[in-house]
Amino acid sequence: YGLPALLAGIRLNPGAVDPLIYKNWFWWGLDMVADGNVLMYTAGTWYLLVPLLVNRKLYGEQVVRTVILADLLVSMFVWSHHLLGDRPQPLGLLILSGQFVTWGEFVTMGLTIFAVMMTIWKARPVKLSVPLRFVLGSIFSFIIGGVAGLIQANVGLSVVLHNTQWVVGIHAHMMLLGGLSMLIFAVIYALLPMLTGLEARSQRLASWHFWAWMGGAVVMAYAMGLAGIQGMLRRTIYTNGLYRPHMAVALVGGVLLMVGLVAFVANLVVTLGVRNVVELFLPRRLAPEPAGE
Structure with a gap:
């Protein structure tokens, strides 16, 4: 609606599309990225990286291929959990x-985590390398x-938790800062010697x-979750210092990050x-190449 008005001065009727239909359409598309793509990327990376790190074939390889497909199908029908407060x-x-x-995603990711952990278990004794440590952190x-x-x-609990710091704190931050980011770090630490022939020079810095x-x-x-x-x-800005202790602790977490x-x-760099x-x-x-060559 904004582009026609901005580019050509054409104003469309904002009531032409029902707001509830639009919200369902919006969250269906976004959830395919947030739940579908992210979880499938995570599962696929675990499936590829862990066998390389522990030098063992992925446990239940034929089954987990079906699990990825099941996760895609489940992710197509979970968008309404973003509208529990509507x-x-x-x-x-x-x-x-x-x-x-939505609870079905817990089953698909649970099977994924089980397959990855069983792969590590079957490969014992395993060297706890830096990339594997970050994989375990992401799990x-x-x-x-x-x-x-x-x-x-949960339809009932969402009445209490909707739009609070619980949602963005203990759910979103753990999934993104903990789960996805640590997996990306694991990939970087694993690819570094493969692409450059150089291991991370400082194991102490890697541990820090x-x-x-x-x-x-x-x-x-x-x-943030406890504040929620x-x-x-x-x-929401709180000027009365009501949740200041919670945010002070969250700030400590940010400094550690x-x-x-x-x-x-x-x-x-080193x-x-x-x-x-x-x-x-x-x-x-x-x-530039010399002339005549």
């Missing part, structure tokens, strides 16, 4: 899509964030990175060299 949303969709089908975070999502995907990032994510998520349970709304990120970047790290973002220009 009273106009039909109760049937709230219960079926918003609650019961732990997805379990915590997933359980929080399962709790709030892991514990600071993991600890920061947990501290921030739980502080006490009634702190998101996108920054410490972890600094340790990660410092480790990359491993690859400043020039090589800069050239990742500012590639060198190729010298």
Whole structure:
């Protein structure tokens, strides 16, 4: 509606599309990215990376291929959990899509985590390398964030938890800061020797990175989640200091996250060299070929 008015001065009737239909359409598309693509990316990366790290074939390989397909199908019908707080949303969709089908994602991700952990278990004794440590951290975070999502995907509890810091704290932050981010770090640490032939030079910096990032994510998520349970709304400014202790603890978590990120970047710099790290973002220009060649 904004583009025609902005580009051609054509004003469309904002009431032409029913708001409830639009919200369902919007959340269906976004949830295919937030739930479908992210969870499938995570599962696929675990399936590829863990066997490489432990030198063993993925446990239940034939079954987990079906699990990924099941996760895609489930993710197509869970969008209504974003509308649990919308009273106009039909109760049937709230219960079926918003609650019961959403719980199906816990089954698909549970099977995924089981297959990955069994792969590691069957490969014992396993060296707890830096990439594997971050993989385990991502699994732990997805379990915590997933359980929080399962709790709030409830028609009754959503009345209390909707639009509070619980949603963005213990669910979203654990899934993204803990689960997805730690998996990305695991991939980087695993690809570094494959692409450059160089292992991360400082194991101490890698350990600082892991514990600071993991600890920061947990501290921030739980502080925000506890504030949400006490009634702190998101996108709301409180000037009376009511939730200041919770936010102070969350700030500590944020500082730990920054410490972890600094340790990660410092480790990359000492491993690859400043020039090589800069050239990742500012590639060198190729010298022109001599005339006549």
